Amino acid sequence: MVQLTKAGVFLVKGHLTVEDTGAVTVEQVNSKLAGAGLPGLRLDRIDREAAKQATMACQIFGSHNTANDSRNLKLRFDALASHDITYVGIIQTACASGLKEFPVPYVLTNCHNSLCAVGGTINEDDHLFGLAAAKKFGGIFVPAHQAVIHQYMREMMAGCGKMILGSDSHTRYGALGTMAIGEGGGELVKQLVKRTYDIAYPEVVAVYLEGKPLPGVGPQDVALAIIGAVFNSGYVKNKVMEFVGPGIANLSVDFRNGIDVMTTETTCLSSIWQTDEQVTDFYRIHGRPDAYSKLEPGEVSYYDGMVKVDLSRIRPMIAMPFHPSNVWTIDEMNQNGADILRQIEIEGQRQLENPKLQFSLTDKLVNGRLRADQAVVAGCAGGTFENIVAMAQILGPTSIGDDAFSLSVYPASQPVNLELINNKSIESLMLAGATIRTAFCGPCFGAGDVPVHNGFSIRHTTRNFPNREGSKPDSGQIASVALMDARSIAATAVNGGRLTPATEIADVLKPVPYTFNKQVYEKRVYQGFGKAKPEVELVFGPNIANWPEIRPLPVNLLLRVTSVIHDPVTTTDELIPSGETSSYRSNPYKLAEFTLSRKDPAYVGRAKEAQALETKRQRVAAGQVDAEVERVFNSVLPYSGYSIEQLQQFIQETGIGTVIFARKPGDGSAREQAASCQRVLGGDANIALEYATKRYRSNLINWGMLPFTISEGEQDKLAVGDYLYIPGILQAVQSGAETVDSIVISTSGTKTLKLKLENLSKDDRDIIIAGCLMNYYSC
Structure with a gap:
């Protein structure tokens, strides 16, 4: 089904893959070409370095690199994209950094806080600011409600050979010939003030x-x-996934987009696909043939x-809680559900680290089959035209029933x-009991x-992290x-929530043509690129707050260890929760109150104690007297022989600041928060064994925090409440x-701890x- 090749791989004429044994000869390759039924294809030579430059990724990087160095890239992007829980902070940061005018098209969508359901006016206040x-x-x-961020970018902004940077981790348009990268807001700020995205040239994995997917496989x-x-081994971590091979021709563009957007969950840097006539049709249909x-x-x-995928062997899959990599075939789940679910319960309970919560799934088994309480199809992954048409065809004239099971469908734009209404797919879904x-x-x-509570939801969305x-x-x-x-969600809905692979009823699936009506956007989307109006005043709602003043790096640091997390991976959801907290992302102070709230609820209190101590230290440094500050310094640092003047200096x-330790933090969202x-809250550093994502x-x-790493086993030296003294950090x-x-x-x-501060550019430092x-x- 999926095979990984550890060695390097040559791709010849787009047809033949040859593993790099270190001694591949032209004769061996030509022999394989002939054996593959391609005798007309012959090579004269093999040049490994030249072949590296022949990838699509290298071609695109080369056209966007502003440096005279092909190994250390300084990239400028063709367009930028943000949604309504990131653009306020980005624009305020850019304004503080000297922004005068957007230098490239910058798309501000409103698809995350568009319900305006939490916090009174604050969501719509953000939209007016945008x-x-x-x-x-x-x-x-x-x-709001016009399009989710990535569907709009596919429809209106992607183009072959382009690069797009977005402040959302699922910024992926590789199937449309666009290399897109999801990053934190700081990287977009750099583009807005005409700086570059700096990165060492990444590895590229084919x-x-x-083959061709079976009917019912999506x-x-x-x-x-x-x-x-690939996830657990980190096989493609921070690399570019380049999609090639004859199987691409057997996939529609919607199908390719659905695969591509999920490459984020592999922890790769970006993705790119070879293009063909179907991509030509996509751009023609959307009124942009020149793209x-x-x-x-x-x-x-x-x-x-190389990741080799035989599409014909893929079966309907299910990723169980609490990660997209926790995958099984639906057939496996139906055959061995009790055993699989018991193991998932054990692992899930450990991951939740909350004895008050009893995570249970085995009680969802009914006559040996897993039964869902709810189904949702939404967003950039699920809400595409072909997905929803297929659902309507599978549900047909049936009903999802009048019991607790529900089905919600969110078209992506x-x-x-409009087209789903025109071809009556929406009508079919509504008559079957789905909510649109x-x-x-x-x-x-x-x-x-x-x-x-204790509900089990099946979703065609992007993530299934805890909470x-x-x-x-x-x-x-x-x-x-x-x-x-x-x-398979539609097939499950046909059976009232009983887990069912779509391959069981796939004979009803038929392709349906798509027509794009651009009037929807022409009459509603504000198109202001190249037409800046400096006289316009930004509109600030009461929840929009400026960033606090942040001190520069001191000569030395004394850091209070405020959280220690030993989970194999710590997600950004655990560092700052998603959900209702998104309404406060335009207010750094209010949002900070939620930091680590689901993983370590005492963190905020500990951090504030250290922050208050730093405020007092600054007063002492200005000449005031504070007994607590002097007590802390005298109790945790060796002052033997110090004079009063030396102690003051x-x-x-x-x-004084704080530091957290996590084994592998940062999987998931790009959210800079x-x-x-x-x-x-006064954080100066993170310590990790490695970082989950770039x-x-x-x-x-970008927030001035030191990204330390330490060696395996050294983490046992750190405990909550300890102090970490780092002398001479500024000079280092x-x-x-x-x-x-x-x-x-x-x-x-006391114990010594060697901190690593590797792979930082001069700009980073x-x-x-x-x-x-x-x-x-x-x-």
Whole structure:
């Protein structure tokens, strides 16, 4: 079904893959070409370095790299995209960094807080801020309910050979020939003030597709199979996934988009697909034929690995709580449900780390089959035209029933919705008992269709992390989500929630043509690029607050350890929860109150104690007297022989802050608030064995936080309440040091801890020294 190749791989003429044994000869390749029935294809030579440059990724990087260095890229993007829980903070940061006008098209969509259901006026206040910003700086504003961010970008902004940067982790348009990257807001700020996205040239992994999916197998099935094969090993972490092979021709563009958007869950950096006549048709249908160009690897291209997928062997899949990589075939689940669910319960209970919550799934078994309480199809992954048409065909004249099971469907854009109305798919779904909603991302992050306590929801959305469905564990609530394809969700709905693979009833599926009506956007979307109006004033609602003043990096640091997390992976949802907290993302102070609230509820209190101590330290440094500050410094640091004057200077030069340890933090969302909330509460650093994603590490750096790593086993030296003293940290960062000596001070004594500070560019170090990106640009 899915095979991974550890060695490098040559792709020849787009047809043949040859593993790099280190001694591949032209004769061997030509022999394989002949054996594959391609005797007309012959090579004259094999040049590994030239073949690396023949990938589509290399071609696109080369056209966007502003540096005279092909190994250390400085990229400028063709367009930017943000939604309504990120653009306020980004624009305010950019304004503080010198923004005058958007230099490239910047799309501001309103698809996350569009319900305006929590917090009174604050969501709509953010939307008005966004419209004013689009007018003032020359942006594109997509009002609420018009489209989810990635569907609009597919329909209106993607183009072959382009690069797009978005402040949402699922920024992926590779199937349309666009290399897109999801990052924290700081990276968009850099583009807005005409700086670059700096990255070492990433490895490129071929995803070689062959065969044809069975009827009833959908894009989510293929995506989950790939995620299950690569996630745990980190096989494609921070790499580019380049989709090639004859199987691509057997997939519609909607199908490709559905696979592509889920590549985020592999932790890859980006994705790109070879293009063909079907992509030509996509751009023609959407009124943008000039956006198409042929993309394909060179005659011989070289990849750092390969994921080989036989599409014909993929079966309907289900990703069980609490991660998209926890995958099984639906057939396996139906045959061995009791055993599988017991193991998932054990692992889930451990992951929740809350003895008051009893996570249970075995009670959802009815006559040996898993039964869902709810089904949802939504967002950039689920709400596409072909997915919803297939659901209507599978449900047909049946009914989902009048019991507790419910089905909600969210078309991904108004143009998609309009065409579904025209071809009567919406009518069929409504008559079957489904509820039709507007374009909204809420079910992907817990702001819509929250199931009942102990409920089990099946969803064609992007993630199923703990509490991603909207439950509140701190209030004693628990529910869970399994990810499935829309086709199997419809088949399950036919059976009243009893888990059913769509392959059992796939004979009803037939292709339906799509017509795009651009009038929907022409009459509602504000198109302001290139038409900035500097005289327009930004509109601030009462919840929109500026970032607090952030101090630069001190000479020394004294950090209180405020949280220690030993889970294998810590998601951004656990660092700063999704759901109702999204309404407060325009207010750094209010949002910070939720930091680690679901993982370590005492964190905020501990952080505030240290922050208050830092405020007192600054007063002492200015000449005041504070007994508590002197007591802390005297109790945790060796002051033997210090004079009063020396102690005073030492207090002036040594900032007090906080640090958290997590084994592998940052999986999931691109939200910069996972880092900025710690910073608002006085956080100066994270310590990890490794970082789950580049984007989380970038967020730390852009907020002036030190992204330390330590060696396996060293984490046992850290406990909540300890102090970590890092002498000379300013000089170490300035000098480019990659290791820093520190002292852990606890009630039982002191220990040394070597901190690693690797792979930081000069700009990264300068940002950390300045204290954050805003400080850096205002210098």
